[in-house]
Every structure is written in C-alpha cells, then in structure tokens.
Amino acid sequence: MAKSKLTVNGTAQEVDCDPATPLLYVLRNTLNLKGAKFGCGLEQCGACAVLIDGEPVLSCVRAVSEFDGQNITTVEGLSENGEPNAVQRAFIAESAAQCGYCTSGLVVATTALLKRNPQPSREDINEALADHLCRCGSHVRVLKAIDRLAAAGGSHDR
Amino acid sequence: MTASLEKQPNLDQWLAITGDGRVVVRSGKVDIGQRISTALAAIAAEELDVSLDRIAMATVETGVSPDEGVTSGSNSMQDSGQAIRLAGATARRYLINKAAAQLDVEPASLEIADGLIRSRDTNRSVNYWELQGDQPFEVPIDPEATVKAPGDYEEVGNPQTARGLADLVTGQPIFVHDMNPPGMLHARVIRPPHYHARLHALDESACERIETSGVRVVRDGSHLAVAGADEYAVVKAAERLAAAADWDMRGGLPTADIFDAMKTNERVSLPVADGIPRREPVPDLPDPPADVATTLTARYEKPYHMHGSLGPSAALAQTDGDKIHIWTHSQGIYVLREALAGGLGMAEEDLHIVHVPGAGCYGHNGADDVAVDAALVARALPGTPILLKWTREDEHAWEPYSTCMAMAVQASLDAEGNVVAWSQESYGDTFMMRPRNSPPGEGARRLLPLRYIENGAEDPVPQPAMRYHVGIHRNLDPLYKFPNPRLVKNLVRGLPLRTSALRTLGGFANVYAIECFLDELAEAAGIDPVEFRLRHLDDDRAKACVQALADSLFKDSKPDNRGRGIGFAQYTNSKAYSAVGVELEVSDDAAIKLHRAVVSVDAGQVVDPDGLIMQSEGGFIQAASWALHEEVKFDRDGVTSRDWDSYPILRFDNIPEIETILIDRPGDPYLGAGEAVSGPAGAAIANAVYDTTGLRLRRMPFTPEALRAAAMS
Numbered sequence: 099m100a101k102s103k104l105t106v107n108g109t110a111q112e113v114d115c116d117p118a119t120p121l122l123y124v125l126r127n128t129l130n131l132k133g134a135k136f137g138c139g140l141e142q143c144g145a146c147a148v149l150i151d152g153e154p155v156l157s158c159v160r161a162v163s164e165f166d167g168q169n170i171t172t173v174e175g176l177s178e179n180g181e182p183n184a185v186q187r188a189f190i191a192e193s194a195a196q197c198g199y200c201t202s203g204l205v206v207a208t209t210a211l212l213k214r215n216p217q218p219s220r221e222d223i224n225e226a227l228a229d230h231l232c233r234c235g236s237h238v239r240v241l242k243a244i245d246r247l248a249a250a251g252g253s254h255d256r
Numbered sequence: 257m258t259a260s261l262e263k264q265p266n267l268d269q270w271l272a273i274t275g276d277g278r279v280v281v282r283s284g285k286v287d288i289g290q291r292i293s294t295a296l297a298a299i300a301a302e303e304l305d306v307s308l309d310r311i312a313m314a315t316v317e318t319g320v321s322p323d324e325g326v327t328s329g330s331n332s333m334q335d336s337g338q339a340i341r342l343a344g345a346t347a348r349r350y351l352i353n354k355a356a357a358q359l360d361v362e363p364a365s366l367e368i369a370d371g372l373i374r375s376r377d378t379n380r381s382v383n384y385w386e387l388q389g390d391q392p393f394e395v396p397i398d399p400e401a402t403v404k405a406p407g408d409y410e411e412v413g414n415p416q417t418a419r420g421l422a423d424l425v426t427g428q429p430i431f432v433h434d435m436n437p438p439g440m441l442h443a444r445v446i447r448p449p450h451y452h453a454r455l456h457a458l459d460e461s462a463c464e465r466i467e468t469s470g471v472r473v474v475r476d477g478s479h480l481a482v483a484g485a486d487e488y489a490v491v492k493a494a495e496r497l498a499a500a501a502d503w504d505m506r507g508g509l510p511t512a513d514i515f516d517a518m519k520t521n522e523r524v525s526l527p528v529a530d531g532i533p534r535r536e537p538v539p540d541l542p543d544p545p546a547d548v549a550t551t552l553t554a555r556y557e558k559p560y561h562m563h564g565s566l567g568p569s570a571a572l573a574q575t576d577g578d579k580i581h582i583w584t585h586s587q588g589i590y591v592l593r594e595a596l597a598g599g600l601g602m603a604e605e606d607l608h609i610v611h612v613p614g615a616g617c618y619g620h621n622g623a624d625d626v627a628v629d630a631a632l633v634a635r636a637l638p639g640t641p642i643l644l645k646w647t648r649e650d651e652h653a654w655e656p657y658s659t660c661m662a663m664a665v666q667a668s669l670d671a672e673g674n675v676v677a678w679s680q681e682s683y684g685d686t687f688m689m690r691p692r693n694s695p696p697g698e699g700a701r702r703l704l705p706l707r708y709i710e711n712g713a714e715d716p717v718p719q720p721a722m723r724y725h726v727g728i729h730r731n732l733d734p735l736y737k738f739p740n741p742r743l744v745k746n747l748v749r750g751l752p753l754r755t756s757a758l759r760t761l762g763g764f765a766n767v768y769a770i771e772c773f774l775d776e777l778a779e780a781a782g783i784d785p786v787e788f789r790l791r792h793l794d795d796d797r798a799k800a801c802v803q804a805l806a807d808s809l810f811k812d813s814k815p816d817n818r819g820r821g822i823g824f825a826q827y828t829n830s831k832a833y834s835a836v837g838v839e840l841e842v843s844d845d846a847a848i849k850l851h852r853a854v855v856s857v858d859a860g861q862v863v864d865p866d867g868l869i870m871q872s873e874g875g876f877i878q879a880a881s882w883a884l885h886e887e888v889k890f891d892r893d894g895v896t897s898r899d900w901d902s903y904p905i906l907r908f909d910n911i912p913e914i915e916t917i918l919i920d921r922p923g924d925p926y927l928g929a930g931e932a933v934s935g936p937a938g939a940a941i942a943n944a945v946y947d948t949t950g951l952r953l954r955r956m957p958f959t960p961e962a963l964r965a966a967a968m969s
Contacts, residue, residue, distance in 0.1 A: 115486075115488075116486075116488060118488075119488040120488065123487050123488045126434075126487075127436075127486075127487050130436070131427070132427065132428075132429035132431075132433075132434035133426070133427020133428075134427070135431075135433070135566075135567060136433065136567070136568070136645070137566050137567055137568075137615075137648070138648040138899060138900060139647065139648055140648060140899055140900070142648075142899060142900040142901060143566060143900055145566060145567065172427065173425075173426065173427035174426065174427045177426050182422060182425060182426055186422075186425040186426055189421075189425045190421050190422060190425055193417070193418055193421065193866055193870060194425075195289075195418075195421060195424045195425065196289030196290065196291075196616055196870060196874060197288060197289030197566075197613070197614075197615050197616030198289065198420075198421075198423075198424030198425075198430075198613075199431065199565075199566045199567045199615035199616065200566050201424045201425055202427045205425055205427075223908065224908050224909040227907075227908040228907065228908065228909065230907075230908065231566060231900060231905060231907065232566065233563075233564055233565060233566045233615070233616055233617070233878070233905070234289050234618075234874050234878075235873055235874030235875070235876065235877030235878050236870070236873075236874065237877060237911040238873050238877070238911060238913075238914050239870070239873070240908075241908075241911065
C-alpha cells in the first residue's frame with residue numbers, strides 16, 4: 099500500500115492503495131466516479147479516457163502512482179454546477195449515444211480535441227478519436243455533435 | 257392480439273396512475289440503446305393525453321413486469337408498443353367514464369389535457385391523480401379499444417430526446433457495472449483455454465496464498481472464480497489462479513476449414529416454403545428449364561461474427577435465504593429465470609431477476625452466462641452481494657457468436673431477363689441458443705457456466721428451428737416473385753464454435769447472397785439493378801422503398817473512382833422494408849473507403865423518428881463493420897480473437913455520410929425496424945465494390961487481402 103496524491107475534478111484527494119492499481123480502478127472504486135468505463139483493460143477501446151491536465155489519457159492500464167500530483171478530470175467533472183457542459187449538450191442535441199457505454203470516453207476526447215483545435219478537420223477528428231470504439235454505431239451522431247460545436251465557432255467553454 | 261397481451265391481459269399489468277402525478281408504464285422489453293423506452297413512453301403519453309415527462313418507465317424485473325419473452329427479433333414495437341397503445345386507450349376510456357360519473361356529466365362532454373379531465377358543459381374537472389391515484393384498474397385491456405387517430409397525434413412521430421441521455425453524457429452510474437451495494441465483493445471467473453477443456457489439477461498452495469491475501473477462491477468442478485473487496489486485488493488473484501490451474505485439453509477445437517466443413521459435415525436439411533421449414537424430403541435441384549437464356553450459380557460465405565459489446569458482460573447477485581436476486585443486462589429476464597431455475601433445481605419464484613443496463617450488444621452475448629457465474633459465486637458466499645465482471649478476453653472468447661454461413665444459389669433467366677428458376681440452400685450452425693428450459697434439462701445445457709460445475713451439463717444439441725423466418729432461414733425466402741423457389745436450410749453439425757442470436761440471425765447472410773446474386777443476374781440480363789429488382793417485386797411498399805433509395809443515391813453522377821451498389825429486403829418478409837445504397841472507393845492498397853450511404857426505411861407508423869434513424873444508422877455501421885473487417889479466428893487451442901487488435905471493427909476513420917429516408921405510414925401497424933438495414937447494407941457494399949473494381953466478393957470479410965486474392969483469381 100502507498101499513498102498517491104491526485105487532484106480529481108478540482109478536489110485534492112489522497113488515496114491509499116497498491117501503487118500498481120490502474121488509475122481507472124481508483125477513480126471508479128475508491129473515488130466512486132463511475133463515468134470512466136472499463137472496456138478492455140488494454141488501452142484499445144477508449145471507454146476509460148480521462149483528462150490529465152487537459153490532455154486525454156486512457157486510464158485502464160497505467161498505474162495510479164504515475165499520476166501522483168496530477169490534475170485529473172473525469173466526465174463527471176466536465177459538468178458545470180450539475181448541468182451538462184457545451185460538449186455534453188451537443189451530444190444530447192445530436193443523440194450521440196445509444197447504449198452509452200463508450201460515451202464518457204468520447205465526451206472526454208471531444209472536449210480535449212476542441213480545446214486544442216476549435217474547428218477540427220475530419221482528419222483531425224479521426225486522429226483524435228482513433229482509439230475510441232463504438233459498437234452501437236453512433237459515430238455519425240458524434241461527428242455531428244463535433245460539427246455543431248465547431249460551427250458554434252469554438253464558443254464552448256472547455 | 258399479440259402474445260404479450262394474451263399472456264398479460266389486465267390493464268394493471270401494464271399501467272398504473274400514481275397519486276403524485278405520474279403514469280408508470282410497465283413493459284417486458286428492455287432498453288439496450290435502441291430507445292425502445294423512448295418510443296413506448298411516447299405511445300403511452302399519446303393515448304393517455306398526458307405530457308411525456310409524467311411517464312415513468314418501470315424497471316423490468318421478474319414478478320412485476322409483463323413477461324414478453326426476449327427483447328429480440330425487432331418485435332418490441334409490434335408486441336409491447338401495440339400492448340401499451342391498447343392499454344393507454346383502455347385506461348383513457350376507463351378514466352373518462354369514471355370522471356363522467358363523478359362529475360355527473362356525459363362522457364362525450366369531457367376533454368383531457370395532460371391528465372386533467374374537464375367538462376366542456378360545466379367546466380368542472382378532475383385529474384387522473386385524484387381520480388385513480390395508486391388505485392388498481394381491475395379491468396382487462398380491450399383489444400378493440402379505440403386508439404387515437406394519427407391526425408390527432410401530439411407526441412408520436414415528433415422529434416424526441418432519448419430518455420436517460422443526459423445521464424449517459426454526464427457519466428452517471430446507470431450500468432450494472434457501476435452497482436456498489438454495501439458489503440459487495442468484486443468477482444472474476446477463470447475460464448478454461450477452450451470449450452472442451454476441464455480442470456485436471458489446481459495448485460492448492462496457490463489457492464491458499466490467494467485466500468491468505470484476503471481474496472476468496474470459489475471452485476465448483478471446473479468452474480473457478482475469485483471474489484474480494486478490492487477489485488484490482490481480485491484481478492491479480494484471477495491471474496494467479498489461472499496460472500495455478502492445469503487443464504485437461506481433451507483434444508481441442510476442430511480445425512478443419514469452416515467453409516469446407518459446411519460442405520462436408522453431417523447436417524439436417526429441410527425444405528423451406530413461405531418462410532417455414534417443412535419436415536419433408538429435400539427436393540433435388542432440377543435441371544434448368546430447357547428454354548432459359550442463362551443459368552448462374554454462386555456460393556456466398558460469411559465467417560463467425562461476435563457481438564463484441566464494448567463493455568464486457570457483468571452481473572450482480574446476492575442470496576437471501578433460499579432466494580437469489582440477480583441484476584443483469586440480459587435481454588430476456590424471464591427466459592433466464594426459467595433456464596437458471598431448471599439448471600439449479602430451484603423454484604422460479606426463488607429467483608428474482610432485475611434488468612439493469614449494460615453495454616449494447618443486439619443479441620445474445622455474455623449477459624446471461626455472467627449472471628449465472630455471479631449466481632454461483634453468490635451461492636457459495638451466502639448473503640454477500642457479488643459483482644462479477646467478465647474480462648475483455650472472456651467476452652471475446654466465450655460469448656456465443658453468430659454462426660458462419662454459406663449460401664449456394666442458382667437461378668435461370670429467360671430471354672426477357674425474368675427469373676424463371678431460383679434455388680438457395682443456406683448452411684450454418686444454430687442461432688437459437690438463448691436460455692430456456694424446454695425440454696427439461698435444457699436450461700443447464702444452455703447456460704455456459706453450468707457445463708463446468710461438478711457433474712455439469714452436456715453441451716446442448718441444437719435442433720432445427722421450425723418457426724417462420726427464424727435462425728438460418730431468416731430471409732431465406734426472397735420477397736421477389738420468383739416462380740416456385742427451391743429453398744433449403746441446412747443445420748450443420750460439428751462446427752467448432754459456440755453460437756446463438758446476433759442481430760438479424762441468418763438475415764444478414766441470406767440477404768447478402770440474394771442481393772448480390774440479383775446484381776449478377778441483372779448484369780447477365782443487361783438490365784439496370786434497380787429496374788431488375790422493381791420488375792420482380794409486386795409489393796407497392798417494397799417498390800416505393802427501392803425507388804426512394806434509387807432517387808436519392810443516383811440523383812447526381814458519381815465521382816470518378818467510386819462505385820455504387822444497392823441492396824433491399826423486407827426484414828422477415830413481414831417487418832420493416834429497407835433499401836440501402838452505398839458509394840465507396842477502393843484505394844490503391846485495396847482498402848474500402850465508405851463515402852456515402854443512403855438508407856430508405858418503411859416501418860409503418862413512425863413513433864420516434866430520430867430513434868428509427870439511429871437504429872438505421874447503427875444497423876448500417878454494424879453491418880459495414882461485419883462486411884469489411886470481422887471474422888472470429890481460432891485454432892486447436894481455442895479462440896484467438898481475444899481483443900480488439902485480433903478482432904478489428906469499423907472505426908471513426910471510415911464512417912460515411914448517412915442519409916436516412918423515412919417513409920412514414922400514418923395509422924399503419926408498427927413494423928419492427930431494428931434489424932432491417934443490416935442485410936441490405938452488406939450486399940450494397942459488395943455490389944458497390946463490383947461496380948468500381950469488377951470483383952465479385954462472395955466471402956466476407958472484404959479485407960485488402962481478400963480483395964487482392966479476388967483480383968488474382
């Protein structure tokens with residue numbers, strides 16, 4: 099057991115666990131943040147994506163000890179005062195989810211993409227979402243949600 | 257009357273009015289991302305004249321919800337939708353009559369707005385919640401109840417937001433994987449290397465070390481599991497236990513080429529007429545009529561496909577005395593209860609099964625089996641809630657797949673280009689292995705974990721499904737007017753992998769074969785593929801669907817280097833009609849790039865247009881993924897497609913623009929639409945590849961290697 103210091107969704111946390119524990123398990127079980135999902139445990143599907151200092155990172159393999167002292171934002175932390183943020187609202191407006199299991203990861207990846215690049219080309223989008231799988235076939239709607247946000251001229255807030 | 261209503265004829269089984277201003281709607285159909293709860297809520301709100309936000313869709317659970325079998329076969333709108341529609345209409349009339357008596361006015365003088373019943377004559381009013389709050393109706397549903405006229409619809413057919421969408425995009429804990437009751441232990445199961453292996457020996461000292469570390473080892477025969485409070489410790493313990501297990505491999509999986517095996521293995525062959533197999537001898541394939549102009553033959557093939565749910569299956573189970581409670585994403589809680597009660601020798605009443613969302617799958621994935629795994633561990637640790645999750649490898653290697661199939665077709669054309677003879681034989685393993693317990697004993701055979709416990713069940717022996725358009729013979733019967741088609745289903749024995757229901761069952765493969773072969777015939781006849789289809793159809797809705805697709809797909813001339821192809825089917829010849837067009841390009845490295853898809857759908861009265869469009873888009877994308885990429889691979893030692901690298905699927909970089917044309921039929925019956933698009937989509941892709949390359953792709957997947965091989969031959 100060892101202590102790791104993390105800042106998660108703006109709150110400083112000290113977690114005491116096996117330092118080899120993948121970050122995802124700490125978020126879901128220790129901190130009870132169920133937004134990031136276990137999809138493969140192999141960094142192949144994107145369901146577990148979170149933001150580390152604003153950059154998307156897959157959380158299912160890398161140990162919590164690697165993230166000591168870092169700023170972590172999960173999909174829960176993107177909401178503002180309990181209300182969906184611009185990316186989340188765009189996903190709702192375009193019905194960009196069916197079963198929704200991949201959705202947290204896609205919302206996180208989209209948020210990071212648009213912060214970096216408010217008007218991404220299709221190639222930029224493909225690259226940003228290359229690690230993200232969706233089995234229900236909601237891709238078209240995710241792309242529309244991103245188009246909607248890009249058309250809003252990067253006025254989204256994150 | 258639908259089976260759902262026959263089984264649950266009473267209004268209280270479907271609807272309740274609460275004292276706090278809500279309408280609770282009970283359906284036996286579960287939401288797996290197909291938005292059925294959104295559509296059912298709209299129907300209930302419409303018939304009852306209440307606002308949508310008053311509708312509470314009840315959790316689906318045994319003992320409370322109507323038993324509507326399995327959420328499958330695109331039946332939910334036709335079964336549950338129609339039942340809830342009639343329940344709403346019956347309740348509305350009941351409430352009007354009750355209000356009329358209470359207000360002492362004529363029922364005809366009453367009008368309803370959001371549950372407020374008001375008399376136009378006296379202006380007196382009473383609302384549903386005062387009138388009926390928390391009281392049973394105690395009346396049967398009237399199958400002849402007058403339903404609302406489509407012209408009066410306020411909710412049905414209008415744009416709706418999917419229920420629960422805000423929870424999904426904000427990461428709320430709605431999945432069974434997210435459950436966390438007090439005292440819960442996480443659990444994992446340790447599977448053998450392949451189906452036939454059984455535990456030979458277990459290193460007991462390794463088990464002791466695991467137990468000493470605080471993780472429980474639960475063993476029943478060859479069924480191994482670990483459970484503990486710390487999930488990561490359980491994951492590590494599962495790895496250690498797997499390393500401590502010595503398996504008797506018992507020969508391994510058959511390694512003969514599956515497409516050869518479908519030609520040579522023992523099989524049950526039955527002729528099919530009007531969509532139904534007959535217990536009769538298979539007629540020989542006759543020689544073509546003497547005066548035909550052309551006779552063509554072809555054999556189309558598809559490999560095994562997996563559901564590939566994005567989240568591995570999971571379930572929570574807890575015993576309570578003699579009872580077991582199970583929370584599961586199974587698509588059939590009542591059939592799971594029947595099978596598991598049979599398998600464990602329990603009374604059905606002692607199993608309480610609650611549906612909780614899981615990752616979408618569109619078929620029979622690991623959901624039912626993991627529920628049994630969880631129940632076995634819960635039984636060994638009485639009273640403790642057990643959340644058992646499969647790993648990615650478990651899901652990929654152990655879910656029941658969609659069978660490989662082969663379709664041998666032959667047809668003859670007369671001099672005018674009319675099909676005058678048609679034969680199709682379809683081959684494959686079963687699609688019909690969902691849980692059930694008939695005949696007795698079948699429950700244990702159909703639930704995977706019960707084959708591995710001490711004195712476990714034998715593997716099930718599939719019997720040919722005999723109902724209309726199921727299994728291998730789903731959409732075997734072409735909708736086209738071909739004289740006396742010769743149709744045969746062949747249930748092949750001895751194929752290597754475990755199979756069951758996946759979206760469309762045999763429909764995907766059969767429509768792929770029919771619709772590609774039609775293009776081959778059209779070319780032989782020198783007739784445009786659209787015209788060739790239209791001349792062989794006599795159903796006006798089918799023709800309108802094909803025409804709507806063609807009008808859009810071919811509106812503009814295609815860019816250079818691109819190919820276009822179409823496909824059409826009416827799902828099970830009785831559900832939604834769909835025509836699909838594809839425009840694609842084949843790159844220099846033989847990869848297929850999808851540029852554009854057009855889908856036309858006639859699903860009768862449209863309830864939730866955006867939901868219907870999403871089902872169509874999702875059906876297209878899943879089919880494109882099957883066609884371009886997917887193939888379950890295996891060797892003697894087991895399945896080798898154990899992750900997303902070894903079983904690739906379609907990604908964001910190959911998603912085309914998709915235009916969906918809805919052909920609304922106000923007032924017509926709902927036609928199930930969740931599986932209508934996939935078959936035509938697979939065929940349209942193959943036909944478009946031919947259009948641009950001249951290569952007929954008769955075996956999936958259409959990988960660059962397959963295209964290069966086709967070009968060489």
